[in-house]
Amino acid sequence: MQPETNLKRRTPIFQKAWFMWFWLIVFPPVGILLMWRQGRFTKVKRIVATLIATAYFVFPIIAVMTTTLPLYNNQKEFLVAFNKEVKELKLPYSLENVKKEDETITSKLNDDVTFIENIDDNGAVHELIMVGQGEGTDIVLSMGFLIGITNPDLSQKDVGQVLKDLRLFDESYKYQKNETNVEKNKIRYNLKYDQDAGVIFSVSKVN
Known part of the structure; x- marks a missing residue:
């Protein structure tokens, strides 16, 4: 009879919390997707986090698009x-x-x-x-x-x-x-x- 071997199941990296937070900061669209797929937090908290992350991602883009560059710096x-x-x-x-x-x-x-x-x-x-x-x-x-x-x-x-x-x-x-x-x-x-x-x-x- 072979001895039983206890194998610890490893959590895939894309299901880990730190991986989700990393992408929420670096590239929010991926972080938002991971947050919803991982099912973390309550639905209300996920919606709030999605809105915050979206604003964090979109506002700098809007700011750059609406800012006219000068002809000369001085x-x-x-x-x-x-x-x-x-x-x-x-x-x-x-x-x-x-x-x-x-x-x-x-x-x-x-x-x-x-x-x-x-x-x-x-x-x-x-x-x-x-x-x-x-x-x-x-x-x-x-x-x-x-x-x-x-x-x-x-x-x-x-x-x-x-x-x-x-x-x-x-x-x-x-x-x-x-x-x-x-x-x-x-x-x-x-x-x-x-x-x-x-x-x-x-x-x-x-x-």
């Missing part, structure tokens, strides 16, 4: 890009009469063109706005310039195409009644006309 970064483009294109541009307020930094490129930087509490630049008055070529050059520094991978031909897509060269287009938007590499360009301000060209990032 004005210094913008100025570096500005000066680099000026040097490469050999343009006689410089920012003068710089005026900084709580949410904006305003500077003059020349008598016809004004730049406005919309900044957040940390000084990051979220939007660049060019306001141009008159019909000078500096307005067109400034628009192309802003497209170039905010989308440095674009060729001059690509920059020209963005201007064309904005219908800048379409003489039949009525800017007084309409505005145009073009998105390129997650950068949005908007062009409109205001009777008092003049040509308004804005640049911002999209998620």
Whole structure:
């Protein structure tokens, strides 16, 4: 007669409590599934835990999706890009009469063109706005310039195409009644006309 052997049954890892808690923290959808399959806690507690874990998982995703990234982390970064483009294109541009307020930094490129930087509490630049008055070529050059520094991978031909897509060269287009938007590499360009301000060209990032 063979001696009886007591074999201790091992609990599968996916049925262990620590494994469930691990996934509830690391990746809640898997943890929630394990919690319900393991049948731990009462049904009410499982529902509450599911709601909490779902919120823990979803809220950061929503926060990232709804947060618009800045064009530049600070004005210094913008100025570096500005000066680099000026040097490469050999343009006689410089920012003068710089005026900084709580949410904006305003500077003059020349008598016809004004730049406005919309900044957040940390000084990051979220939007660049060019306001141009008159019909000078500096307005067109400034628009192309802003497209170039905010989308440095674009060729001059690509920059020209963005201007064309904005219908800048379409003489039949009525800017007084309409505005145009073009998105390129997650950068949005908007062009409109205001009777008092003049040509308004804005640049911002999209998620």
